[in-house]
Structures are given as structure tokens and as C-alpha cells.
Amino acid sequence: RLVQQRRMFRNLPGPPHHAIWGHFLVMRDIASSLPPDATPQLFAHLMRERYGLGDFFYLDLWPLAPPQLVIVQPELAMQVVQKMNLPKESAVMRKWTGHILGEKSMVTANGHDWLVSRKSFTPGFQPRKVLQHVPGIVDDVLDFCDVLRDHAVKQDIFGMEDVCARMIFNISARAILGIKCNAQRNDDEFLELFRAQASLAPQDFWSRYLYDISLRRQYQKWKNGRALDRYVGRLVDDRIINGPIEKNMNHAIDDAISFNNRNKNMDTGTRDMLIASVKTLIFAGHDTSASTLCYTYAALSKHPHILQRVREEHDTLFGSDPATAASTLREHPHLTNNLHYTLAVIKEALRLWPPTGVSLRAGQPTQTLKTADGTQWPTYPFAVLVNNCATMRREDLFKDAERFYPERHLVTDPQDPYFVPKDAWRPFEKGPRACLGQSLALLQLKIILVLTLRGFDFETVYEDGSFMYQVLDVTAKPSQGLPTRVSLR
Numbered sequence: 001r002l003v004q005q006r007r008m009f010r011n012l013p014g015p016p017h018h019a020i021w022g023h024f025l026v027m028r029d030i031a032s033s034l035p036p037d038a039t040p041q042l043f044a045h046l047m048r049e050r051y052g053l054g055d056f057f058y059l060d061l062w063p064l065a066p067p068q069l070v071i072v073q074p075e076l077a078m079q080v081v082q083k084m085n086l087p088k089e090s091a092v093m094r095k096w097t098g099h100i101l102g103e104k105s106m107v108t109a110n111g112h113d114w115l116v117s118r119k120s121f122t123p124g125f126q127p128r129k130v131l132q133h134v135p136g137i138v139d140d141v142l143d144f145c146d147v148l149r150d151h152a153v154k155q156d157i158f159g160m161e162d163v164c165a166r167m168i169f170n171i172s173a174r175a176i177l178g179i180k181c182n183a184q185r186n187d188d189e190f191l192e193l194f195r196a197q198a199s200l201a202p203q204d205f206w207s208r209y210l211y212d213i214s215l216r217r218q219y220q221k222w223k224n225g226r227a228l229d230r231y232v233g234r235l236v237d238d239r240i241i242n243g244p245i246e247k248n249m250n251h252a253i254d255d256a257i258s259f260n261n262r263n264k265n266m267d268t269g270t271r272d273m274l275i276a277s278v279k280t281l282i283f284a285g286h287d288t289s290a291s292t293l294c295y296t297y298a299a300l301s302k303h304p305h306i307l308q309r310v311r312e313e314h315d316t317l318f319g320s321d322p323a324t325a326a327s328t329l330r331e332h333p334h335l336t337n338n339l340h341y342t343l344a345v346i347k348e349a350l351r352l353w354p355p356t357g358v359s360l361r362a363g364q365p366t367q368t369l370k371t372a373d374g375t376q377w378p379t380y381p382f383a384v385l386v387n388n389c390a391t392m393r394r395e396d397l398f399k400d401a402e403r404f405y406p407e408r409h410l411v412t413d414p415q416d417p418y419f420v421p422k423d424a425w426r427p428f429e430k431g432p433r434a435c436l437g438q439s440l441a442l443l444q445l446k447i448i449l450v451l452t453l454r455g456f457d458f459e460t461v462y463e464d465g466s467f468m469y470q471v472l473d474v475t476a477k478p479s480q481g482l483p484t485r486v487s488l489r
């Protein structure tokens with residue numbers, strides 16, 4: 001079997017291949033150049049640089065991981081996620097998210113299961129609907145400002161990721177279910193149930209692929225999972241029976257129930273889908289958005305001239321008194337569409353530090369990757385890793401790729417060296433499986449920046465020679481939770 005596996009890679013492009021070890025030695029070298037808890041989504045970028053690899057390459061990591069085809073170029077990525085629309089590599093993905101999001105989660109499902117959940121929840125995420133949540137988002141951000149104010153008075157160093165995640169958890173629960181959680185000030189039961197499950201996810205690259213043989217952990221996952229499902233199940237059942245909780249306002253769950261004909265005797269399959277989707281939306285939404293906010297604060301604290309330009313945009317749109325911005329936002333939510341530079345800053349943070357920088361697909365015997373010279377390359381029997389993290393760090397696609405330069409996202413002239421090529425910026429992925437919550441994510445991030453940047457100065461405080469990098473913690477999060485000090489301006 002070993003010989004057969006290793007031979008498969010003989011004529012395939014990739015880094016130096018060893019007849020016995022396959023690509024393990026290469027992986028070990030790349031991994032050892034990073035801190036041990038660093039997210040592996042950066043490996044492909046480093047490997048490409050070190051071995052001069054091209055737009056795609058193959059990796060032989062059998063028997064610990066499935067053989068892999070890694071894509072690091074926009075046009076080839078679009079072949080995989082749009083043209084072929086390869087199915088998700090569900091079995092592998094469920095090993096690290098299944099116990100949190102459920103086996104039927106929209107993120108990992110394929111075929112009919114995916115289609116039903118995606119169609120059910122799409123209405124709740126239309127940009128017009130999302131804009132209705134602005135007043136609620138503003139309320140949660142004002143609570144966040146109170147939390148920051150307390151830290152500013154104490155002048156302590158705190159984990160920014162935790163406080164951001166708590167705020168965005170509240171926003172997500174409000175937008176999806178219309179309920180008010182209290183995660184910012186207290187240990188909210190709903191959030192704690194998620195956190196208990198997330199803490200049981202594999203914390204390093206290899207354990208994503210290995211079977212979890214700890215019976216104790218299996219039992220904990222089962223027990224926590226049952227408690228979480230019961231909690232969400234109660235919320236969903238209440239809505240199936242009683243309908244929306246606010247007059248004139250449907251939340252995503254209400255639209256999903258209407259889509260499924262609001263049948264009071266809803267079948268258990270549909271109920272299970274609703275529970276898995278609510279868990280997915282709230283978890284996927286709060287976790288990734290909180291990290292993005294952290295990366296944005298960290299970048300702005302290092303680039304005062306960019307911060308100044310963002311603040312000027314906020315002054316121009318919302319007046320020079322930051323205290324009036326909340327009411328202006330509540331009354332004119334569409335003003336968020338004019339925050340062009342703020343959006344460019346968020347996009348640049350997402351380019352350099354995408355929280356989910358890889359889309360994992362299953363190659364198919366009938367599907368091949370076609371390169372510009374007409375050659376066809378197999379996608380089967382490989383796990384296809386569309387590595388957007390590596391694509392977005394390519395110097396030939398993003399001039400001065402390592403530089404935090406938001407202005408590139410405002411360039412419209414294709415001749416300009418900073419012009420962002422088509423489909424090259426892809427932190428939300430593209431195609432039918434692109435992020436469902438993209439418009440909500442960007443809206444809430446813009447509002448948070450408007451309401452915080454003019455009131456506070458942010459300073460990231462890594463000590464003892466450490467620095468910010470992305471760690472693997474279900475998604476890619478800032479190392480040490482982004483130690484931060486804030487001051488009142």
C-alpha cells in the first residue's frame with residue numbers, strides 16, 4: 001500500500017518527495033518554521049515560497065492525512081468551487097466541527113441536506129433584511145463600549161478576542177433568533193455551551209485527521225452536544241409553535257420556518273436541520289467576525305496614518321462628535337454603505353489574516369483540473385484544499401503582499417499595479433458555497449469600527465518577544481487572544 005501511495009505522486013507537481021516519507025519531511029520543516037500552535041492554513045504559502053511551486057501542487061501525507069491537491073490561484077479555485085462545485089470533504093471537516101455544529105451543519109453538508117438548509121436561511125440574509133438589524137447591533141456595540149471603558153479606566157491588559165467574541169455572539173443571537181443574550185457582562189449559558197464544545201476540538205494539524213480515541217472526550221462531546229441541542233431545540237420549538245417574537249420583524253429563523261411551511265407538526269428531519277443551522281450560523285458567525293475585528297484593531301494600532309484616515313471618514317459621514325454616531329446609524333442605516341475606506345481596511349485585514357482560509361473539497365473521478373496549457377490534472381482521489389490564505393499572499397496578485405495597504409481595495413484601474421485581480425480576494429470563498437453571512441459580517445464590523453475608533457486608542461501588547469500570528473482554534477484566531485490595552489481619547 002505504501003509503495004502504491006507513494007507512486008501515485010511520481011508525475012505530479014509538488015515539493016521534494018521522499019520514496020518512504022512522502023511529504024512528511026517537507027511538512028515537518030515548514031511546521032518547524034512556525035510556532036507550534038500556528039494555523040496550518042499558512043503552510044501552503046510558505047511551501048510555495050520555499051520550493052518555488054506554481055498555481056497548484058499535490059501533497060502525499062498518507063497514512064495520517066488523505067492525499068491532497070492544493071490550489072493557490074483564483075482561476076483554478078473558481079474551477080473547483082464554481083464550475084465543478086466539488087462537494088465538501090465532509091468526513092474530515094466533521095472531525096473538527098461535527099460535535100459543535102452538528103452532523104447536518106450547512107458548512108459540511110452536501111446535496112439535498114445542504115440545499116434545503118441553504119434555501120431555508122438565504123431569505124434572512126438578504127442585504128435589505130440584514131440592514132434591519134442595525135439598531136440592535138448598535139445597542140450591543142454600545143454595551144461593548146462600556147466594557148472597553150472599564151478596561152480603559154483600569155488600564156489593564158486583556159484578551160481582545162474574548163470580549164469581541166462575546167459582543168458578536170450577542171449580535172448573532174439577536175440577528176438570527178431575535179433573542180437578547182447577556183454574554184458581554186456575564187457567562188451566558190448559550191455561549192458557554194458552545195465554548196465547552198469548541199474546547200474539545202482538535203488543537204493541532206494532525207489530530208484533525210486522527211481518530212479521537214479518548215472515551216472521556218467522546219463522552220463529554222456527546223453530553224455537551226445534547227445540552228446544546230436541547231437549548232437550541234427549545235428556542236426553535238417556541239418559534240415553530242408561536243411564530244415571530246417581534247411584530248413587523250422576521251428574524252432568520254422565522255424566514256426559515258416560513259420557508260418550510262410553518263408546519264406546527266414539523267417533521268423531525270426539518271427540525272434537526274433548523275437546530276443544526278442555528279448552531280452553525282451563530283457559531284460560524286461570531287467566531288470568525290470576532291477574529292476579523294481583532295486583526296483590524298491590531299493592524300490599525302500599528303498604522304496610525306491609516307487609523308487617522310478611517311477616523312476622518314467617520315467624521316465626514318457621522319459628524320465630528322462621536323457621541324451622535326449611534327443615533328445617526330439607527331436612523332440612517334444605509335449610511336454604512338458609504339464607509340468605503342473602512343470597508344477597505346476590513347478587507348485588507350481579511351486578506352492577510354483570513355479566519356477560514358481554506359475550503360476543503362472532495363475530488364471526484366469524473367472531474368479534472370484544467371490548466372491554461374490545456375493539461376488535465378486529477379482531482380481524485382485527493383482532498384482538494386482551495387487555499388485562499390496562500391492565494392491572497394501572492395506577490396503577483398497583490399503587490400507588496402505582506403504590507404497592510406487598504407488602498408488597494410479602492411483601485412479601479414486594471415493598469416494600476418495595486419489593482420486586485422478578479423476573484424483573487426476570497427476570504428468568504430466564492431461560488432454556491434460562499435459564506436451566507438458575508439453581508440451581516442461586514443455590516444457589523446463597519447458599525448463596530450464607527451462606534452469605537454473615535455472613542456478609544458488600541459494598543460496590542462505582546463510581551464517577551466512574542467507577536468501576533470494566527471493559531472488553530474477551530475478557526476484561525478489571534479495568538480494569545482490578542483493582548484490589548486485601551487485608552488480613552
Ligand code: HEM
Binds near residue numbers: 286427441
Ligand atoms: C468575517 C467573518 C466571516 C468570514 C471570514 C467567513 C468565512 C467563511 C468562509 C470562507 C466560508 C466557506 C467555508 C468553506 O468553504 O468551507 C463560510 C461559510 C459559511 N459562513 Fe461564513 N464567514 C464569516 C461570517 C459569517 C457570519 C456572520 C455568518 C452567519 C451569521 C456565517 C455563516 C456561514 C455559513 C452558514 C457558511 C456555510 C455556507 C454554505 O456552505 O452554504 N459566516 N464563511
